[in-house]
Amino acid sequence: MRHDDIGRLFAYWNGLRGGRAAPERREIAPAALGARLPYTFILQTSGSGEPRFRLAGTRICSIHGRELSTLPFTSIWQPKDRNSILRLVKNCMTSKKAVQLDCEGRSARNRKTLFKFVLLPLASEANERHLMGMMTVVGRPFWLESDAIVENQIQTVSIIDPHHSRHEADLALSAPANAAPHSASRTLVSRRVAHLRVIEGGRIKN
Structure with a gap:
């Protein structure tokens, strides 16, 4: 799974939503996700309930060594x-802002590797809210899927507002290693929330 697939998923989501805050869940076509489908998931919450996996891609479940569908999203994170x-x-579900999480996963044998998650809100449905997400692996650890990830630890949270058009943030979620340097005119704003670093920016450019 290449990191630029995060950017492609964002572009797909952004194209579906058009001028709306977010696309509807029924508009998501699994066939359009292609090879990215095993790494994607849908979260759902009803009322004040906890967000749970409604659907979880096969590779995400394999990486965590268990079936995740119906489990709380918080269950894969450290306490x-x-x-x-x-x-x-x-907040992602209600504010309709796209979010990227950079995190470190720890395995049952205490091995560690890096992951990226992207969370893309979907339109609310009656008393339910949903979002579509994707998980990508940084690098190619040989042991992944044979030594299950038991918990993830947040490192950085990036909040991207698709409506923000005055500048493009230096948040190239999909930038390949040989990408050209970012324009000096781009802006990056960060702040601390508890032990997290939150980066607020503009549109993702592919």
Whole structure:
């Protein structure tokens, strides 16, 4: 799974939503996701309930060594991050802002590797809210999927506002290693929330 697939998923989501805050869940076509489908997921929450996996791609489940469908999204995060994750996901669902999480996963044998998650809100449905997400692996650890990830630890949270058009943030979620340097005119703003670094920016450019 290449990191530029995050950018492609964002472009697909952004194209579907058009001038709306977010696309509808029924508009998501699994066939359009292609090879990215095993790494994608849908979260759902009803009322004040906790967001849970409605659907979880096969590779995400394999990496975590268990079936994730119906489990709380917080269940794959370390205990001290769970309240932050809960607030972040609920805010994503209500504010309709795209979010990227950079995190470190720890395996059952205490091995570690890096992951990226992107959370893309979907239109609300009656008393339910949903979002579509994707998980990508940084590097190619040989042991992944044979030594299950038991918890993830947040490192950086990037909040991207698709409506912000005055500048493009230096948040190239999909930039390949040989990409040209970012324009000096781009702006990056960050702040601290508890133990997290939150980066606020503009549109993702592919």
